[in-house]
Amino acid sequence: MNSSKSQTVRFAGTKNLRSRLILSVLAGRTIVIEDIRVNESLDGGGIGLKDYEVSFLRLVDKLTNGSKVKINETGTSIRLVPGVPVGGEFEHECPVGRPIGYFVEWILPLALFCKNTVLIKFRGVTNSESALAIDSIQSTTIPLLRRVAGINLSVKLVKRGAEPGGGGLIIFTCQNAKSIPPLELTDAGVVKRIRGVAYSTRVAPSYTNRLVGAARGVLNRFTPDVYIYTDHHAKRTGGESPGFGLSLLAESTTHCLTVADASSGPDANDPEKVALDACSRLLEEIDAGGCVDSNHQGLVILMMAFGQEDVHSVRLGRLSGFTVQLLRDLRDFMGVEFKVAPERDESSVVLSCIGLGFSNYSKKLS
Amino acid sequence: WKELQLNRAKRKQWTQLGLARYIYGSAATADDEQVEENAEEENEEDEGDFFTKKSTDAEVDDDRDLSRVLILATNWSRDEDACSELKQRRFATGSGIDGDEDE
Known part of the structure; x- marks a missing residue:
């Protein structure tokens, strides 16, 4: 392997x-x-x-x-x-310094190539500013990986846990993949609708309504098709600390997903401010263009590099510093170098490569 | 016209060279000194065009290890011009595009 x-x-x-x-x-x-x-x-x-x-x-x-x-x-x-990646079932306690998204984000590529199906119960903070919120992972990362790898995986939110106390519970399951089929994501399309989740834990339920109202005030200027769900968690499933936040998702006419989120913290205790932050980040991502937002650039690039021996290509918006470093690391580790073709008019860049032909031998044998 | 086309082709080559060089260092192959010089200029431009603000080394916070857009370039709640331009460019408008046809 x-x-x-x-x-x-x-x-x-x-x-x-x-x-x-x-x-x-x-x-x-x-x-x-x-x-x-x-x-x-x-x-x-x-x-x-x-x-x-x-x-x-x-x-x-x-x-x-x-x-x-x-x-x-x-x-x-x-x-x-x-x-050797083997997978399996176990529990993992995440320190409250980083949310569960920090761990799930980069465990995903490893879970795909494990010998057995992965089932992990994560305990800790579910929503924070320092990594993707679980709602964003559910709405974007999981469908993106289903599309790219063609496998079944899920993230189930059982209990929410806000910073700093945490106390959330997530059940992550992922089937293994034999190989990654050729990927072609070059048509970003235009945004046709925006969806979202406004969540709150251990605070008054009206906070979610204030989040929705403030977000609609910004987003309805761009499209009338905005629908934001509310998700309030009381004591039993609300974790250890009070908190609230907003996760927004923009879907394009070509089914490309762009996600952004914001949550409360020491510097943001006003729902209107948090909603405005989430909206601004989403609009910034949409403005940058590309088929994949900056949160998922690295994951897609990694999938392309480890994909079947065929041409993989993706259109990305502005490359994040993280992505640039990952491109260098992929060359250092695997010798995979991407062809970079910026397009001035589109303000985006098309990255293409020949996959390594990485395949899961344990899957093959079984 | 031919000259214009040629310039455009060269410009594209420089741009590609610049971005590839930014990412992979000296991996790019250029046989023309002039092209390389221009590529360096393009490279400087590219940093503004293709990389988020946090991509420069000084601004990348190692501790946070982030891949997220947290630094905003535009005030989307106040800048009306930027909003209308974004709406035209990236949002489906009119009755021709409907997202519900596949549901």
């Missing part, structure tokens, strides 16, 4: 940590990451790995068989000798 290359790949810093760890496992190459927050005075949050990064490493370890993880005493250096 893994590449025959055995050289160690070395990096410095925690930039793109999750994608690099996943690439290491999929490529079967040992990864060494050094100089992790060595300059304490600059970071201000302590040297070395953070608890959520260690938790992600532990999650990768749980999903694989035979992985060897070595972290030095100060946590400024890690070495991962990857094992």
Whole structure:
């Protein structure tokens, strides 16, 4: 399943940590990451790995068989000798520093190539500013992966958990895929409708109505087809902390999905402000163009690189810094280099590559 | 006209060269010094056109490891011109486009 290359790949810093760890496992190459927050005075949050990064490493370890993880005493250096992705059923407690979306986002590509079906119960924060909200993953990431990989996967929200206390519960299930068929996503179309979810936990239900009202005030200027659901969770399913937020989804005439979300936090306790943030982010994503929003650029590029030996192409809007680094990492790990064709009139860029022909041997044998 | 076409073709080549160079370093292949010089200029332009603000090294926050658009370039609640331009460009308008035909 893994590449025959055995050289160690070395990096410095925690930039793109999750994608690099996943690439290491999929490529079967040992990864060494050094100089992790060595300059304490600059970071201000302590040297070395953070608890959520260690938790992600532990999650990768749980999903694989035979992985060897070595972290030095100060946590400024890690070495991962990857094992075989096996999957399975287990629970994972996510630190409250990052929401569950932080973990699910980059576990998805690994779960696709596991030997067994993956079923993970995640506990922690479900909605936060620092990663995709679970609602956004449900509405966009899952349909996108179904479209790209043609497999069955789901994310079920059982309990919501807002920052800082968390207490949410998510059940993530993912079938394994044999291989990724050729992808062609080059027609972005125009936005035909906007949908969304306004959620609240342990606050008055009127907060969701205020979110919806404020969002409609901005979005109805662009299209009349706006429908935002409300989802209020009281004590029993509302987690440990009060909070609220909005997840918005724009669907185009060619079924391309663009997502953006915003949630309450220390700096945003006003529903109108949160709604305006979510709307602005969605409009910014729509303005950038492309068939995939900035949240999902990396995932699609990874799928293309590991796809069947055929031409894969996708039209993207402005490339995020994360995506640019991932393109470089894919070249370093797998030798996959994308053809980049910017189009000035469209303000978008078409990325194409020949897939590696990566296939799940365990699926083949079964 | 031919000259114009040629310029357009060259411009496209420079643009591609610039973006590829930005991503992959010296991977691009150019046999013309002039093309390379222009590509560098294009490269500078490209950073504004094709990359989100946070893509520059100074603004990428390693700690957060984000792939999200959080820095907004336009005030979408106040900038009427930007809104009407976006509506024309990216939103379905009129009765010709209806999203419910496949439901």
